[in-house]
Amino acid sequence: MGLRKTTAVVTGAGSGIGRATALLFATAGANVVCADISGAEATAEAIRVVGGIASSIVLDVRRQSDWAQLVEQATGEYGGIDVLASVAGVVAPATDTAVDQDEDGWQRIIDVDLKGVWLGMRAVIPGMLTAGGGRIVNVASMAGLIGLPNLAAYSAAKGGVISLSRQTAIQYAAKNVLVNVIAPGIIETPILGDIPDDMRVTLKSATPLGRMGRPEEIASMIVHLAGAGGSFITGQVFAVDGGWTAQ
Numbered sequence: 001m002g003l004r005k006t007t008a009v010v011t012g013a014g015s016g017i018g019r020a021t022a023l024l025f026a027t028a029g030a031n032v033v034c035a036d037i038s039g040a041e042a043t044a045e046a047i048r049v050v051g052g053i054a055s056s057i058v059l060d061v062r063r064q065s066d067w068a069q070l071v072e073q074a075t076g077e078y079g080g081i082d083v084l085a086s087v088a089g090v091v092a093p094a095t096d097t098a099v100d101q102d103e104d105g106w107q108r109i110i111d112v113d114l115k116g117v118w119l120g121m122r123a124v125i126p127g128m129l130t131a132g133g134g135r136i137v138n139v140a141s142m143a144g145l146i147g148l149p150n151l152a153a154y155s156a157a158k159g160g161v162i163s164l165s166r167q168t169a170i171q172y173a174a175k176n177v178l179v180n181v182i183a184p185g186i187i188e189t190p191i192l193g194d195i196p197d198d199m200r201v202t203l204k205s206a207t208p209l210g211r212m213g214r215p216e217e218i219a220s221m222i223v224h225l226a227g228a229g230g231s232f233i234t235g236q237v238f239a240v241d242g243g244w245t246a247q
């Protein structure tokens, strides 16, 4: 219960890593605002039925007005936002190469995966400054660190998240706003889509630990960084990838 009286906003809370993160924040005692374009209320309800504190909001991370509403709602419900975990994201691997990507596809990925992270920080940091500090954890990808096939716009966006987060960490360090990044490897969530069995085998064998990660294994790092254990960590990128980027 290390995060009692802490309010954590989690984007992408309707599925996968975001859902696991919202559930873990609640287990740690936080008030959780579950935000997603779809599915957030089901996660909030799952938290409440086991006695946790949670609310939900329909948020499109690309929309500044949605972020303003989220800040207003969270402030009204819990008095402010202490932690933002920006987990929402999209991929489009079928067409995502420098040649095959089209402008609309490029823009959609940049808007959700990069602009959404910026708008989130832009929305919550003023309140954190007033409150004397806060924690932000942005989810990028190992594709923001290394080159991987069929992830051109996605890599650009995730690399951007890493650079933007480092810069923001430095900008606000003196004000006690700590900003870090998780770069997941292959994690078993709906974002992977219907990948064929042979591709599954390939992805597992390319991971030194020999398996895909579980959403809870990313959530635990996010919640750690938001809690007492993260008090002297800012501007860092944590690859939680079963060893992939150590190769």
Ligand SMILES: NC(=O)c1ccc[n+]([C@@H]2O[C@H](COP(=O)([O-])OP(=O)(O)OC[C@H]3O[C@@H](n4cnc5c(N)ncnc54)[C@H](O)[C@@H]3O)[C@@H](O)[C@H]2O)c1
Pocket: 011, 012, 013, 014, 015, 016, 017, 018, 035, 036, 037, 038, 039, 059, 060, 061, 062, 087, 088, 089, 090, 112, 139, 140, 141, 142, 183, 184, 185, 186, 187, 188, 189, 190, 191, 192
């Ligand atoms: N699963 C992996 O292998 C993996 C690897 C590296 C990075 N990631 C990153 O982890 C994060 C979470 O992905 P996941 O694996 O849980 O996938 P997921 O598809 O299960 O969850 C993504 C969530 O983001 C939400 N979302 C999409 N667009 C949105 C928008 N415009 N506004 C608000 N919410 C929106 C979706 O509704 C969904 O609930 C993403 O940023 C993803 O890029 C995932």
